[in-house]
Amino acid sequence: MPRQEFHGRIGRTYDESEPWWPEQTRAPEDAPNVLTIVLDDVGFGQLGCYGGLVDTPNIDRLAENGLRYNNFHTTALCSPTRSCLLTGRNHHSNAMAGITEVSTGFPGYNGHIPHENGMISEMLVEQGYSTYALGKWHLTPAESTSAAGPYDQWPLGRGFERYYGFLGGDTDQYTPNLVHDNHQEDPPSTPEEGYHLTEDLAQRTIEFIGDAKQVDPDKPFFTYFCPGACHAPHQVPEEWVEKYEGEFDMGWDEAREQILERQIEMGVVPEGTDLSPQNPDVRAWDTLSEDEQRLYSRMMEVFAGFLEHTDAQIGKVLDYLEELGELDDTLVVLVSDNGASAEGGPTGSVDENRFFNNVPEDLEENLAAMDELGGPKYFNHYPWGWTWAGNTPFQRWKRETYRGGASDPLVVSWPNGIEARGEVREQFVHAIDVTPTILEATGIDAPDEVGGYSQSPIEGTSFAYSFDEPDAPEQHVTQYFEMIGTRAIYHDGWRAVRPWPFGKEMTAEDLSATSLEDSGWELYNLREDFSEAHDVASEHPEKVLELAQLWWTEAGKHDVLPLDGRGVQRFAEERPQPGKPRDQYVYYPGGQHVPENAAVKVLNRDHTITADVTVPEGGAEGVLLAHGSRQGGYSLYVMDNHLRYVHNYVGVEEYEVVADAPLPEGELSVRMEFETTGEVNLQAGEGAPGTVRLYYDGEQVGEGEIPMTVPITTGLTAGLSCGRDAINAVSDQYREQTPFAFTGDIARVAVDVSGEQFVHEEAEMDRIMARE
Missing domain, CATH: 3.30.1120.10 (Arylsulfatase, C-terminal domain)
Incomplete structure (x- = not known):
């Protein structure tokens, strides 16, 4: 805040002087708390209070105590919508035409939200609000998500005082890539100990709010709670899935009929609403084999469990606010960022990294995986027939500008500010209208300046006029x-x-x-x-x-x-990178892991990994360098006092080469050389095969063949870490010992990639777009 003029008196001594304290900024009298909840990839017809077939009792109670809007629209994609929600400006005005990974060098497309477009967090924090962000962010330029920054587009750089979540578009629910404020942080427990990200986020939300309320109970908060559900991977403990066994055996065609009937009964859609026409990309349910129906029903059961589990975590936050006596004076705005997602393709997937590497889904393998879907082993997503049903009664889905992609749930609850209960509003509302509505509800005017930046006009229109006037003419008409x-x-x-x-x-x-x-x-x-x-x-x-x-x-x-x-050409567009391309990348232990976009690219090219280490008396073990996750990648590590290299082929097979001799004690240099011995076969989903040689101080101690490598990407949630496997263990050999940190000393690990890089641009485009 700017320095305030001193209004006391300064004399030669204290006795001759009068002290004066700067005035503390306080929010307007009776300003409400604000809780904005952003669901991910949840369609118009999936919540219970919108006629969906999934139980969402906590979201339903928000609707019963407030309003549902049936004409709320988003941009049809996550990052663009989130930029609208937070700024009140259109996504192109925010330079967020798409996700930042497909940015281009034009004002509406470069992925850098201008500081002239202040976020609601920046506006409220300057008016005496506590501001917290939790969960998915995906508004930082892709080149700025590593420890090298810059940090001005991270949550703490955009008006949030505290942050806990993940910066990218998705993450594993059991082993997430967590960021706490401006640094990475390991999950507080493991999947075996019962860890799940959505539960963690709900608990952190409670802690953030409680930390301030116990000190200054009158200070209102703005909390931006974005659990990342129900974006893939659809992961949830089995007990949440069991409830839905057999509930979707009717298939997606019949599900659409049932959902529309419920929507009409609830008054969510007008009487006489027709189902949109048959989607030509979706097979009729009765044309599927019994095995396909059984698998696809199970995939939807997992999604349903995931959604209800998310609703339960929202319920924990609401219950806590009720215990504090704050819920009635909290404006809760719950939305989804776009329509349901079709990124599982026509058959669904048990591990989307196979799809991104052109490795075909195998029905028999997927059937064998059915009982473990939703668990930490798989990165699963349902087939797009369920996407279509989830957007009932509309056409199509996420990424497309039909209502199936752009019409989404909006639930608003504010018991002390809205008299209406359980009603439906039909006025047109867009994501850019949320910020001006919050400003009106809090009694705060849009500022002319935020953080020293003159502000652009807010482009949205407050829809507070509709709170208690169901028939009020809509004010957002274009x-x-x-x-x-x-x-x-x-x-x-x-x-x-x-x-x-x-x-x-x-x-x-x-x-x-x-x-x-x-x-x-x-x-x-x-x-x-x-x-x-x-x-x-x-x-x-x-x-x-x-x-x-x-x-x-x-x-x-x-x-x-x-x-x-x-499409492909847009991905190939040159854009800023976190560092200059180079032939050698040097990594050090003990620091933060390197996000995938900033890590060295070794796939399908000759390369070496050299680690300068000190092995203590009695030997050492642990990871020297790991890149990827259980969905694919590679690791150079020591086990049983022998140097080992493992290449994980998209979670299907692990190929390992082990040194013939034990690791000597003392200072030495260990090296892995990868020499490609064949061509990439993208149609078959096979990366270049190669010969791996292992060395101690220049002396070869092992050799082996890697018949098949990851052809395109180590995965959406992958990253590189030195001295340990920090994210989601690449190898089953040491998964139970994760992070399997090296017990000796590492001076540095150098990766030489002077060989020519192979890039498949179309597949890369598919990979990054799935992070929406």
Whole structure:
């Protein structure tokens, strides 16, 4: 805060002087607490209070004590939506057109949220609020997530006083990549000890709030709680899954019918709403084999357990606020960041890293894994038939600008501020409207300056006018949408959508920006057709033209241009990197692990790993360098006093080479050489084979063949660590001893990668987009 002018008197001595203290900043009298809960990849038709088939009693009680909105919209993607929620500006205005990993060098696309677009956390902390962020962030440029920073786009750099969660788009629920404030932190316990990330986040939320309330009970808080559920991996203890055994055997087609019936009964959708048309990418349930139906039902059971488990953790936070006597005076805003996700593909996946490496799913193997889905062994995701059902009654899903991708749950509860209970509101609301609504509820004006930065205008509209006036005319009447070239525009009850052709494989021409012509718009009259089931473009060509032109006008206002529908090419765009490319990377023990985007790239190329160590009397053991996770990677380590190298092929097979001789005591240099001996076979999901040689002080002590390596990526949640395996043990050989830290001394570990790098750009694009 700026220094305040001294209003006392300073004399020659204390007796001649009058002290004066700067005024403490306090929030407005009776300003409420604010709890914003952001779910991940939860569709419009998945919560119980929206007609879903999953029990969500705690979210339901929020709805019973407040409001549900059936016309709330997001951007159809996570990071862009979250930037809207926190700033009140559109995602392109925030330079967050997509996730930061697909940023480009244009103002609406570069992934750096301008400080001129202050976050609600920055606004409230300057007005006397405690501010906390917990869980998923995914708003830091990809090149800035390592210990090298910069940290100005980390939560503590954007107005949050405390943070505990993960910076990326997803993480393993049992062994997460945790960040506490501005540093990495190991999970407080293990999966075997019952650890689960969502439970941890809920407990930390309670602790953060309690820490301040016990000292200053009148100081309100703004808490941004983002558990990361129900994004893949769908992981939850078995007892939460058992409840749903057999509950989804009817299949996704029948599930859609049941959900719509419940939605109409609840008044969440208007009477007479039709189901959107058959999705051409989804097979009819009755055409699947019995084994497929059995597997896919189980995958949905796991998701259901995951969602109800998340609801239970939300319940813990709500119960705590009730115990404190704070719940009635807390504005709770619960949303999902986009529609349900189709990233599991048509068959679902038990380990998405196989998909990203072109390793085909095997039905028999997946059936064998069924009983362990949801546990720490698998990184599973359901098939996209359940995605479609989860977005009932709408078309399509996440990443697309149909209502299936962009229409999401919004529950608002504030017992002391909203008289209505259990009602549904139909006014159009967008993610950019949340921040101005919070400001109005707290009695705080949007500031002209935040942290020394003059502020841009807030682009959203408060929807507080609708709290106690169900029939109030909507005040947000125009809103554009754009996501990876797909477009839509809402205006005064009409919605026009410009999709890609269904079922058509995109050619290079399709993916180029020049192919994004204005033909192909669909038109929906939402006053009569809530679910976008009936395209009336041919009946109203003048309205199509009006809305298409309006889209271009809005695009020009909000940095949407240049319109960019590229896929692989967009990934290949040059962007800032955390360090200059080099032939040798040097790592040291004891520090933070290196995120995947900043780690050395060794796949499919000749390379060496050299560790300068001191082995104490009696020998040593432990990891020298590990890169990856149980889903794939490699590790150079010592066990039984012998140097070992293991290559984990996408969690399917581990290939190991062991030194013939024990490790000598004293100072020495140990080395692993990897020489490629064949070509990459991407179609078969096989990386380059190679010969591994092991050395002690230049003398060869072992050799072996690695017939198959990871071809593309060590995994979404992977990273590199020196002196221990810090994340999710690469090898089963030492998993029970994780992190299996080296018991000798390591001076440094150097990785030489002077061999030419192999990059498969299309597969890399698929990998990073799954982190949405």
